[in-house]
Amino acid sequence: MTSSNSEAVWVRNLEKxxxxxxxxxxxxxxxxxxxIFGFLGxxxxxxxxxxxxxxxxxxxxxxxxxVAGHDIIKEAEAIKQSIGYMSQKFSLYEDLTPFENIxxxxxxxxxxxxxxxxxxxxxxxxxxxxxxRNRFTKELPPGWRQRLALGCxxxxxxxxxxxxxxxxxxxxxxxxxxxxxxRQLSREEITVFVTTHYMDEARNCxxxxxxNEGRIVATGSPADIIASACPGRDDADLNDAFITLMSH
Numbered sequence: 556m557t558s559s560n561s562e563a564v565w566v567r568n569l570e571k572x573x574x575x576x577x578x579x580x581x582x583x584x585x586x587x588x589x590x591i592f593g594f595l596g597x598x599x600x601x602x603x604x605x606x607x608x609x610x611x612x613x614x615x616x617x618x619x620x621x622v623a624g625h626d627i628i629k630e631a632e633a634i635k636q637s638i639g640y641m642s643q644k645f646s647l648y649e650d651l652t653p654f655e656n657i658x659x660x661x662x663x664x665x666x667x668x669x670x671x672x673x674x675x676x677x678x679x680x681x682x683x684x685x686x687x688r689n690r691f692t693k694e695l696p697p698g699w700r701q702r703l704a705l706g707c708x709x710x711x712x713x714x715x716x717x718x719x720x721x722x723x724x725x726x727x728x729x730x731x732x733x734x735x736x737x738r739q740l741s742r743e744e745i746t747v748f749v750t751t752h753y754m755d756e757a758r759n760c761x762x763x764x765x766x767n768e769g770r771i772v773a774t775g776s777p778a779d780i781i782a783s784a785c786p787g788r789d790d791a792d793l794n795d796a797f798i799t800l801m802s803h
Contacts, residue, residue, distance in 0.1 A: 563588045563715050563746040564609060566620030566627070571604050571613065578604040580769035581618065586762075588714075589744045591737060593751065593760035593777075597801055601769040602750050606717060609748075611635045623714045636665070639708035639716040646704060649693035653684050653703050656692060657710065664711035678706035698729030705736070709745075716740065718749040722756065734759050754794040765800055772800045 564586035571579040579601045586592040596602045607613040609622050611631030620627040623637035647656045657675050666674060679685045682702040684695075692700060701721065708716060718737075722730045734756060737747050741761075751757055758777045765773040765780065773780045777793050784799045785791035 561587055562621075563590070564592075564620070564622050564748065566609070567618060569605070569608065569618035569620055570616045571601075571608060572616045577769055579608070579615075582766065582769075582771050584764050584771065584774060586715075586746060586748060588746055589741055590761045591741050591747045591749065591759060593749055593757045593763040594766070595750065595757055595763055595797065596766040600766045602766060603719065605766070606719060606748075606750070609634075610638060610640055610717060636711070637714055639711070639713040640719075641704050641708045641717070641721050642719045647692055647700065647707060649691065651692055652689050653679065653682075653692060653695075654688040656703060657707060660707040660710050666711050674710055678710060681709075682706040697725050698732070701725060701729070701733065702736075705733075709740075713745070715746040715748060718747065720750055720752060722751065722753065730756065754792065754797055757793055765797065767801050767803075772803070 562585045565584070567583045568581045569579055569583070570577070570581050582605070594602055594605070604613065608615050608627060609620070611627065611634035614631070615628060622634045625633040625637060627634065648659065651659065654675065657678055658671070661671050661674060679688055682705070684699065684703060684706070687695060687699070692703065695703070705721070722733055730753070737749070738759070741747055749760065757763060760777060762776055763774070763780060764771055773784065773796070775783070781791050781793055781796045784796035788795070
């Protein structure tokens with residue numbers, strides 16, 4: 556299996572073992588460029604392990620794959636410079652201002668100094684944080700801090716954005732605004748790879764892979780997965796499909 560120009564991510568027979576425990580069991584899937592791709596599963600299903608392999612953090616035990624045109628085994632460091640990553644745990648410095656956090660991450664991502672001013676203003680404008688650029692980050696509401704974290708993940712203009720439960724613990728209105736922003740990124744040809752436990756959010760994905768106990772149990776659009784998992788049930792939603800598939 557080789558990557559085509561339309562694929563931002565592909566893996567084949569990807570496996571990760573920890574001793575005798577198989578965390579990820581020979582999974583294969585691909586993600587199209589500009590797609591909002593959902594990767595769903597219960598805790599302990601292998602989601603985080605898969606993401607860490609795709610982000611160049613963990614070496615696979617077996618299998619092959621590519622992220623942003625880079626081999627996941629041989630080019631892990633190149634992958635790290637080609638992607639943005641936002642974890643569910645707030646990762647910015649609360650005793651710094653938004654401006655200072657952005658400046659710090661410009662250095663982390665090795666953005667050329669002559670581009671710093673333009674990137675700082677771009678992120679502050681995009682995240683609508685211009686008016687609070689010099690306030691301590693810890694003083695900002697959770698949704699604003701979340702926007703800042705997402706902006707910092709985009710500073711080096713990555714091809715692919717990995718979001719690991721990005722809306723955990725924020726209110727429904729903030730979640731809606733966040734997803735409006737994700738759709739905007741997708742329109743700009745940025746590929747978004749997202750995990751979430753909110754099934755209403757997952758309906759925003761173009762395609763979904765569901766994983767359980769290290770194996771893929773469903774692939775397709777949200778509507779296709781619902782129809783396949785809950786045949787004959789017009790009232791079924793993605794939550795019903797998830798429960799059905801994870802209980803098998």
